[in-house]
Amino acid sequence: MAGDITPELFAHLVELAAFELPAGQAEYLRAELNKQLESIRELEAIRVGEAIPITSHGVPYLPAISSRPSADIIQPFPHPEEILAQAPESQEGYFVVPDIPHTEL
Amino acid sequence: MSTDPDPCDLTAHEVLSRLHQGSLTAVQVVQSALERIRRVEGRRPTAAAYSPTPEELAEDRRWVHAYLHLQGESALERAAEIDRALERGEDPGPLAGMPLAVKDIFCVEGTPSTAGSRMLEQFISPYTATSVARLERAGAIVLGKVNLDEYTFGSSNESSAFLPPVGNPWDPRRVPGGSSGASAASVAAGEAIASLGTDTSGSIRQPAAFCGVVGLKPTYGRVSRFGLIAFASSLDCVGPVTRDVSDAAVMLGAMAGPDEHDATAAQVPVEDYRDFLDRGVRGLRIGLSPDYFRLRFPDPGSGRIQEQEIGGEIAATVRHAAQLLAQEGAEIVEPVGMPSTRYGVPTYFAISRVEAASNLHRYDGVKYGHRTSQPVEDLREMYRKSRGEAFGVQVKLRILMGMYVSAAQYEKHYYQQALRVRTLIRRDFEQAFSPQGKFRLDALLAPTTPTTAFQLGAVYGDSVLMQYADLLTVPANHAGVPALSIPAGLDATGLPIGVQLMASDFREGLLFQVGRTYERATQDEAWRRAKPSLLEDLSAHP
């Protein structure tokens, strides 16, 4: 059921989303989310018969129009160094990030 | 009578025939576009904080500000190559010499590919999207990357991280629409002859309508999505924004078709869409649906269903279009009930937010894009600060909603429910187009948008109109069917009105057939001679 998004639930969603919010943005976003819950309530209220299947892409991918899996051949990307070059931090060919927090026993 | 049009104001097919005649060179076309850009762009949008003084704001609001990245030099080089090919008697392709603005949602090798976000401000793509590569092979010349709502989340181009925002050439104090706002604006202003955009809930068609140009959302899977920075994977479509229907037909033909890099690109042969342009509409059945002449939505307070009729001028324009098509020999069929139309927006909310939140997981500051320069204790903090700093508010809103809709405790209700409601929407179209059905339509005719372009800052945020404005365009995204928006007139204040045509899967040819007929039938109408005010001002002060 679509209840209000409480500050606790909001905090959980922010945790899942992995971004920090500057002061003031949290309340604004929570309020906007709650307004948009109207849409969710609308969705809930739509009565869809039991037998109605899901539609994943609109256009039904019947075999005739569906692509086939690829052949197992090696086609190396010519410039892997261009990918590493985009890294905010790298060393000796590795992407480098801070360590992960862990709980001590 | 009037002076020769600037090359940048021609259509691609006009350019092509002049190139072949030798009365124009590709270099001249590109130079013309670059000159136009110089004159109407105004200052380059940046991701710096945007707090203009009233004077600066007034100045900004005179110009288009479409381009985030301009590559004049390489465009001129490419144009010179095309001219040399022509001299050698080689075929430079069906889009030869066409200056193309690419919505900055596409990865193009060697260019900053930003998605309108601080997150990717510094990202230089090491590869090129399939659709762009195919257009280049057909002779199109990429002039640069143009602005958009951040990650395409928006309908006005106001939510880009790069400001000042895009101005509508018909009135630069108004929005061009979104998210392909700069695509439509640049074509309308002569800063490109065509643009490549994307449409997830109307993001090509709505700006095309607001800017008085042609915009096509092809059938889902008609054009490869490889290289398109993803928003909602099951809804995103790549499509052309052009001056006329013929250009859209050629552009689609050049980029459509299977792609080994996109499993959802349909294995359906690509027709020569030009064959459809002169077939006329005699005998075609074109439907009108009452569900596209009103907005139906639940009242925020009571939850009761409200109805808002779609305004006089817009409805009248659609009716006028129907009359013209009837005069040309089409049979107008009405009323065609499409009862699930009003479910389009809530369904869209659920599906698009879930897919978008997941598609944006990869922006974590590890491999590319923005990483915070603040000191951090650990990896988790790095994620939070980097994403917090680099994503705009609209992006955060959509991600949070996506988390809510897909969180385990709710998943069965909302996301699954939405996928099943999508079936109902799809069935509306199947029933409308079925040769064994009640209506047996070839096409559905409807308004593209409920209003014309609104003022910048006017509805950004919360109005019902903003939220439900996608109502007329999003059903085609859910159903996967192709939809074409064409200019159909001006409102009383001189702003463009667009009408849209929808057809069944992979019948883009039919859309071009009807669209071209309508163009011919209206070619002498007064509104066709109107120009965006920005260009009128230019002519007045050359």
Place this chain on the structure above:
Amino acid sequence: MSEYEVVIGLETHIQVKTASKVFCRCRADSWGAPPNTNICPICCGLPGVLPSLNGEVVVKAVRLATALQAHVSVLSYFARKNYFYPDLPKGYQISQYDEPLARGGRFELPLPDQAVRHIDIQKLHIEEDAGKTRVVGGRRWIDMNRCGVPLIEMVTGPDLRSADEAAQYLIRLRQLLRWLDISEANMERAQLRCDANVSIRPRGSSILNAKTEIKNVNSIEAVRAAIETEFARQIREVESGARVMAWTLEWDEEAGVLRKMREKETEGDYRYFREPDLLPIRLEEGWEGRILADFPELPLARRDRLVEQYHLPAYDAEILTEERSLSEYFEAAVRAYPGEAKRVSNWIMNEVLRLLRERGLTAAELKFPPAHLAETLQMIDQGTITLATGKALLQKSLETGRAPRELVAEEGLAQIRGSDELQALCLQVIRAHPDQAQQYRAGKTALLQWFVGQVMRASQGKANPQETARQLQDLLGPER
């Protein structure tokens, strides 16, 4: 015997042996390559990329599922498993969730006492691998080479009842994976990875208690040791009145201890949904005919057949079917040899296997075909060469590349028997060792064998041992 029994379920990740990765065409195997050299925009999760499925991964997964008698779904779906981790570039793993490729199989696990336990295979699905991380100076260094390598995940029911059984399961699974050419399954190279779910209960009970998950076990021995350690720990917990908590534990190989693992962030809510960028895996009509066309006899079935068909002891059959090409070598040799299969078996278990191990080859790679083995054995049977010569012939043939019969002819390796040559040799040896001859004549008859050995050496193994002994006895003198 403990009053508790241990209940074990294993989750294995198998690196599939294809040329390219599962969703892009980078090389699948990049062991030893410098970091971040075997990558592309797709497996690194760059903006705008899309996955494209390698069909060979499906073929191999279907073959494995078939070997496990699992029900293969004609239509199965990929799903996104969303979580943040630095070696997971897209921030989600493409896996399968609600509709996996196969369900409901069973693994036949032979136990030492000739019994066979049926291990339930709950499901089998395809997914992509993540990259590798090293911790260096308090920071994490990431190598994406392994991102996108195809994996098959197999989950058993809680059907294993000892650490030994768990080890046996892995050994048998490795055998099967290599047999079907699905994976090299080398645990030390992370081509076969295993997480163990462990719980205990009073012996004879059938309830399932809280289980711990053990990760980071990098060898079959480590699996055994880790499970035994955990079994003991859980008993201690329960006996001291505490409850077993559903922890995730990490095995520290060097220290030989278990540690409670760092908690993965956001674990638990992966927000699975079907992958919209991929079409469902669809097995088209007639797929059995195509994918299972040359489906081989499986190892245990072949083992049992060898026992029955060739009257071999179970011990022999087990060794001969350890590896598929060895069993094929055996049968080809038997077909080419008119004598007893057991004889062929002995030779393969001893001489041939030794050569294979020395050279690090499989039987398929050995340049000494089964027909040559049969030929060698026949020459021994016919007395053309001695046993010793025969054994040496394998090595010689490998080194020179020449067939046994040719070598015997060219190098004059034929047996020396019943001839003046033999007599001359014996006399030569006797004359060379007058002291031993004297001792023999004085009664040390055991020296006869020593003399035979000397004659064998002098003749480079060609002297027939029995005849040599007789000759020597004649020649050495009256002590009979």
